[in-house]
Amino acid sequence: MKDYLSMNIDELKSEYEIVKERYNKLKQLDLKLDMSRGKPGKEQLEISVNMLDILDSNSQLITEEGVDCRNYGLLDGISEIKEIFSGMMEVPSDNIMVGGNSSLNMMFDTISCFMIKGVGGCKPWIKQDKIKFLCPVPGYDRHFAITEYFGFEMINIPMLATGPDMDIIEKLVAEDEAIKGIWCVPKYSNPQGITYSDETVRRLANLHPKAKDFRIFWDNAYCVHDLTEEGTKLLNIFDECKKAENEDLPIIFSSTSKVTFPGSGVAAMAASDNNMKVIMEKYKYQTIGYDKINMLRHVRYFKDYNGILEHMKRHRDILKPKFDVVTDTLDREIRDRNLAKWEKPDGGYFVSVDVHNGCATRTVELCAQAGVKLTGAGAAFPYGKDPDDSNIRIAPSYPSVHELEKAMEVFCISLRLAVLEKELNI
Amino acid sequence: MKDYLSMNIDELKSEYEIVKERYNKLKQLDLKLDMSRGKPGKEQLEISVNMLDILDSNSQLITEEGVDCRNYGLLDGISEIKEIFSGMMEVPSDNIMVGGNSSLNMMFDTISCFMIKGVGGCKPWIKQDKIKFLCPVPGYDRHFAITEYFGFEMINIPMLATGPDMDIIEKLVAEDEAIKGIWCVPKYSNPQGITYSDETVRRLANLHPKAKDFRIFWDNAYCVHDLTEEGTKLLNIFDECKKAENEDLPIIFSSTSKVTFPGSGVAAMAASDNNMKVIMEKYKYQTIGYDKINMLRHVRYFKDYNGILEHMKRHRDILKPKFDVVTDTLDREIRDRNLAKWEKPDGGYFVSVDVHNGCATRTVELCAQAGVKLTGAGAAFPYGKDPDDSNIRIAPSYPSVHELEKAMEVFCISLRLAVLEKELNI
Numbered sequence: 001m002k003d004y005l006s007m008n009i010d011e012l013k014s015e016y017e018i019v020k021e022r023y024n025k026l027k028q029l030d031l032k033l034d035m036s037r038g039k040p041g042k043e044q045l046e047i048s049v050n051m052l053d054i055l056d057s058n059s060q061l062i063t064e065e066g067v068d069c070r071n072y073g074l075l076d077g078i079s080e081i082k083e084i085f086s087g088m089m090e091v092p093s094d095n096i097m098v099g100g101n102s103s104l105n106m107m108f109d110t111i112s113c114f115m116i117k118g119v120g121g122c123k124p125w126i127k128q129d130k131i132k133f134l135c136p137v138p139g140y141d142r143h144f145a146i147t148e149y150f151g152f153e154m155i156n157i158p159m160l161a162t163g164p165d166m167d168i169i170e171k172l173v174a175e176d177e178a179i180k181g182i183w184c185v186p187k188y189s190n191p192q193g194i195t196y197s198d199e200t201v202r203r204l205a206n207l208h209p210k211a212k213d214f215r216i217f218w219d220n221a222y223c224v225h226d227l228t229e230e231g232t233k234l235l236n237i238f239d240e241c242k243k244a245e246n247e248d249l250p251i252i253f254s255s256t257s258k259v260t261f262p263g264s265g266v267a268a269m270a271a272s273d274n275n276m277k278v279i280m281e282k283y284k285y286q287t288i289g290y291d292k293i294n295m296l297r298h299v300r301y302f303k304d305y306n307g308i309l310e311h312m313k314r315h316r317d318i319l320k321p322k323f324d325v326v327t328d329t330l331d332r333e334i335r336d337r338n339l340a341k342w343e344k345p346d347g348g349y350f351v352s353v354d355v356h357n358g359c360a361t362r363t364v365e366l367c368a369q370a371g372v373k374l375t376g377a378g379a380a381f382p383y384g385k386d387p388d389d390s391n392i393r394i395a396p397s398y399p400s401v402h403e404l405e406k407a408m409e410v411f412c413i414s415l416r417l418a419v420l421e422k423e424l425n426i
Numbered sequence: 427m428k429d430y431l432s433m434n435i436d437e438l439k440s441e442y443e444i445v446k447e448r449y450n451k452l453k454q455l456d457l458k459l460d461m462s463r464g465k466p467g468k469e470q471l472e473i474s475v476n477m478l479d480i481l482d483s484n485s486q487l488i489t490e491e492g493v494d495c496r497n498y499g500l501l502d503g504i505s506e507i508k509e510i511f512s513g514m515m516e517v518p519s520d521n522i523m524v525g526g527n528s529s530l531n532m533m534f535d536t537i538s539c540f541m542i543k544g545v546g547g548c549k550p551w552i553k554q555d556k557i558k559f560l561c562p563v564p565g566y567d568r569h570f571a572i573t574e575y576f577g578f579e580m581i582n583i584p585m586l587a588t589g590p591d592m593d594i595i596e597k598l599v600a601e602d603e604a605i606k607g608i609w610c611v612p613k614y615s616n617p618q619g620i621t622y623s624d625e626t627v628r629r630l631a632n633l634h635p636k637a638k639d640f641r642i643f644w645d646n647a648y649c650v651h652d653l654t655e656e657g658t659k660l661l662n663i664f665d666e667c668k669k670a671e672n673e674d675l676p677i678i679f680s681s682t683s684k685v686t687f688p689g690s691g692v693a694a695m696a697a698s699d700n701n702m703k704v705i706m707e708k709y710k711y712q713t714i715g716y717d718k719i720n721m722l723r724h725v726r727y728f729k730d731y732n733g734i735l736e737h738m739k740r741h742r743d744i745l746k747p748k749f750d751v752v753t754d755t756l757d758r759e760i761r762d763r764n765l766a767k768w769e770k771p772d773g774g775y776f777v778s779v780d781v782h783n784g785c786a787t788r789t790v791e792l793c794a795q796a797g798v799k800l801t802g803a804g805a806a807f808p809y810g811k812d813p814d815d816s817n818i819r820i821a822p823s824y825p826s827v828h829e830l831e832k833a834m835e836v837f838c839i840s841l842r843l844a845v846l847e848k849e850l851n852i
Contacts (some may be wrong), residue, residue: 068468
């Protein structure tokens with residue numbers, strides 16, 4: 001297996017003919033496979049199906065504190081589920097608000113709140129001239145979409161193996177008062193699977209932004225989503241910020257969307273007393289309260305935070321072989337040919353592949369034509385623009401192992417074809 | 427039983443001594459009763475408890491259209507529940523978006539959306555100088571709280587027996603471009619239980635507001651919440667607006683909060699294609715989708731819109747006797763004494779009592795001191811300010827019939843005492 005970068009023109013041409021033929025054969029299989037979103041597969045959904053037996057008409061639906069979950073009330077969620085989220089998010093339950101089914105919605109609502117009312121004693125964001133947000137790239141497309149919706153200017157921050165480039169961040173936030181926030185997926189980042197190093201977390205906690213209303217949007221979506229037995233350990237940003245007398249910096253989000261049922265799970269957020277005061281002042285007007293029966297269902301199912309950890313092992317058992325297919329195939333087909341860079345993640349939902357510059361869009365296109373749907377090239381960047389057209393996000397969770405093998409075969413051949421087309425100016 | 431208004435000073439003084447003594451005796455009973463919120467009582471919650479048996483681990487959780495309710499997706503809700511809401515809201519299901527557990531949240535979100543993005547091709551509300559909202563009074567405190575949160579100026583519109591005073595509304599909206607909306611609870615209005623007359627609905631549908639982004643917030647919270655067998659019939663605003671070539675005017679809201687479980691029901695909104703385009707463009711960024719399992723649970727439980735109507739009869743059987751206690755007690759204790767005005771509602775959740783001017787706050791206070799909690803006086807008005815200090819909202823749903831009898835005894839004595847104190851300058 002030869003490094004494409006060392007091939008001469010004739011070798012490239014003959015390789016092109018071989019790859020083209022293999023691609024065309026794959027195309028004829030008329031596949032319909034989807035590796036585009038971090039969507040749990042059917043076997044994963046089956047794991048949680050007993051949750052539907054937890055509550056029935058004979059169940060006692062009163063919380064420990066005597067709240068009838070069937071009726072109105074309790075804006076911040078039942079205390080039992082706050083306790084579980086306290087374990088999951090490593091934040092005291094007094095600083096937690098439990099919401100509906102979507103942490104993304106809570107992020108959207110939080111930014112909306114700061115737009116209208118401001119935070120940190122500052123003017124509402126909407127009354128300020130310009131709002132900028134730091135976006136570690138590649139990152140989560142739906143984060144960037146929210147800040148785009150609100151019209152913020154987004155600034156790309158390179159991701160390093162340790163997390164976002166702190167040298168750049170420290171410099172930017174110290175200088176520019178328009179910078180109001182940063183999007184972080186600190187554990188098993190979307191899409192690279194990077195867990196921020198202790199130093200990165202400490203430096204974030206010790207930021208001294210010019211804007212008093214700068215906030216770290218800490219989307220700990222994958223806090224319990226390990227792919228290895230040991231997992232990786234993320235330093236507790238809430239505690240580090242407290243130590244740094246900077247406790248108003250982080251706003252932390254999490255949910256059970258990829259623990260139980262996506263769309264029918266429970267989401268939560270956590271922040272300092274000051275921040276929660278601003279946020280609860282909004283929720284008070286926004287709603288009477290969220291679905292306490294579904295909260296109770298989760299509580300009775302998991303019993304405690306340990307129950308969640310046990311449950312996550314079953315997800316791991318299903319996901320691990322799928323990730324192995326992806327990285328094993330890349331190792332076998334791509335590494336020696338020197339066509340891309342990637343890391344084997346220890347958790348999360350994605351494998352991020354950096355292909356030769358200028359080849360991502362074409363690879364995704366070739367995959368699509370052969371029936372394999374990938375996340376659009378560039379999706380992991382603000383405005384959907386990958387400056388190098390290099391990054392591709394692979395989401396292995398939804399297809400079966402067998403389908404993945406086929407899909408990855410298509411991916412590798414498509415990537416080879418895209419690179420050859422580029423080298424040969426086809 | 428003598429009309430208080432016809433008593434001379436000596437009669438008032440001796441009446442005061444009698445009433446004061448009865449009040450003090452009631453106070454000693456150390457009651458703890460709550461008539462403050464439109465919260466269903468326990469027997470009402472029991473009606474829906476079988477809904478918890480509808481889905482279990484053996485259930486097929488795929489919709490008619492093949493959507494797996496356990497996974498992500500489907501931003502506007504499953505088609506089966508849209509069909510049910512279509513019956514309930516009298517709007518084609520294509521114009522319906524099904525959300526989370528709270529229609530109030532959808533109203534908040536809609537205003538938030540118009541603030542940030544605008545509607546009707548106009549500038550975002552936040553970029554316009556001043557936003558004003560029409561508030562029929564007395565009305566729903568949480569509506570007024572939302573418009574207060576966003577900093578709108580609220581204009582009181584008197585409620586007539588036919589709905590809000592259309593003469594005033596037509597004049598105001600034609601003249602003032604800053605007026606962007608009106609809050610309506612068109613059927614069994616909160617708190618008076620008034621159903622808008624056909625003429626009122628038609629005149630609303632034929633409004634020609636100066637502001638192209640004026641919208642009618644049509645909170646049809648009590649659309650199926652009849653207290654009589656026949657109920658009252660509300661004209662369909664969506665159709666009337668279409669006839670008037672004014673289809674972008676109304677934004678309609680409803681939910682199953684007071685049908686199944688408050689807090690664990692399903693909410694929906696409906697509007698014209700143009701409006702829905704603006705609204706869905708926001709939802710697209712805000713969330714991946716709402717709780718489809720809970721939607722399916724409701725669908726399987728009710729089967730169709732008729733199932734909801736049948737279910738509501740059971741609520742009626744429980745609520746009717748409670749409303750009877752309230753209005754019978756008022757008839758017996760208050761009418762001849764000429765202390766207040768009220769109407770017996772045909773549906774909804776409240777009895778609205780207009781007591782002598784300047785006596786509402788004191789009556790509520792006296793009730794509280796005797797252990798009966800009422801909605802704060804003035805709550806049904808913007809900024810909590812009842813200009814006449816006259817309106818009191820009674821919510822009979824939560825206490826039992828027996829408790830209500832006691833509570834209404836306290837209410838009537840408190841009202842008599844408050845009026846006597848005022849007449850005697852005590």
